[in-house]
Amino acid sequence: MILGSNFFVLWFLNLLGNRNNIKRYSGFSIGKTFKHYICPKFLIMELIKQYVEQHKQRLLDELFELLRLPSVSADPKYKQDILKTADFVAQKLLEAGAEHVEVCQTAGNPIVYGEKITDASKPTVLVYGHYDVQPADPLELWKTPPFEPTVRDGKIYARGACDDKGQFYMHVKAFELMMQTGTLPCNIKFMIEGEEEVGSSNLSIFVKQHKTRLKADVVLISDTSMISMENPSLETGLRGLSYLEVEVTGPNRDLHSGVYGGAVANPATILAKMIASLHDENNHITIPGFYNKVVELTDAERKALNNAPYNEDEYKKDLDVNELWGEKGYSTFERTGTRPTLEVNGIWGGYIGEGAKTVLPSKAQAKISMRLVPDQTSEEITQLFTAHFEKIAPASVKVKVTPHHGGEPVVTPTDSIAYRAAQKAITESFGKEPIPTRGGGSIPIVALFEAELGIKTVLMGFGLDSDALHSPNEKYDIFNYYKGIETIPLFHKYFAELSE
């Protein structure tokens, strides 16, 4: 660097701040003209890095405070903690400089809103995230308690560390940084919800009711993964979801398995057979019509996707499996990002307690989810599944299918100003251009933002697939947390510049 030491750069920035008579925070600030039109790249980067360095410990302490709140949305016993978490987020938005901060009540968990409108002629970024987390069970598999964040080997272990507290909080802190250094180049709106992990049903109502308030040029979300820190990537799509529960009923009561066994169909056996029949020998799904709407990728798209670095041995080693499994004819990235799937999430029935009980159960049940890709819709797939499942049931049992929640798949544009801004921001902070990938998970609200508000999304996630989301020992690398806080202001900068 031409200017040499950090000391000199800061002294130089200070000088400019004084000359322009700009209110000085945190020891330095710079004039608007300089910042946006003359300020060389390395100075903005330097400014950002200095801020993070200076506030390092506090940035971490605040995240830890957030992670200590057990905001589990699936279990009503955590309702008070959910409310406390919403208040905490609102308070932090306010402290960072947001206006019109509000904990918006809904029929379910509150949505935290806040904004900073600097100039109506500037573009507006709507930041979305979720403060709710998945249940922590099974508790006995955690090395340290899920709601007592602990650092091991540079990683923060806690439920929600990556999904999504560690990730949305980077946006709150990046906003603070931009406010404190006078470098916020866009208008910004925050919408942090508390029901993402249970289907966002009240958020969809909120979005429909507040279209004007939520007006923005892009939705920015950090709730997805990168390939690795060495191979930064941007997800350009998410799968949809159809989640349902099935119940197979045989006799009207549990029976003695000796007295009746052999004469009456066992619903557990029948359910196992029915489920097994949902995949054929190539691991294709056998539900008639299931693939009708699936958009096949072009050869070029497949090639691009398979160009991403992938080490099958490491992948297997991380999961401790000897062999991978999946739809014939597709690679791992294609299977998780571009192909629909069907999974059993849980299966039970009969006696599962200690020891042995000889019983022929009356019922067997399973929770089944299907991940969807464009142009499948959750409604149609739920119908196809239900019709098929009822049809394949033998006369010896009755079946009931109960839908839970669904969400639509999305593909996000890669030729937009916002995507280019994210590309530039990541290239600058990671020193490497991000690889476009497709995410296997679902954020159902993304399709809704597009349908209801007409706004496209940029998925700028900093997690890793191996961060154990929804599993015991969820983690988030401290390096990723700081890197995110450093990258986000660059996104805003380039989004404003490219929008001009």
Ligand code: BES
């Ligand atoms: N953040 C995840 C989704 C995700 C993770 C997308 C990693 C891409 C990469 C989100 O919180 C989530 O878990 N969504 C649920 C869906 C919801 C309706 C329960 C999911 O994907 O199972």
Ligand code: MN
């Ligand atoms: Mn999430």
Ligand code: MN
């Ligand atoms: Mn999740």
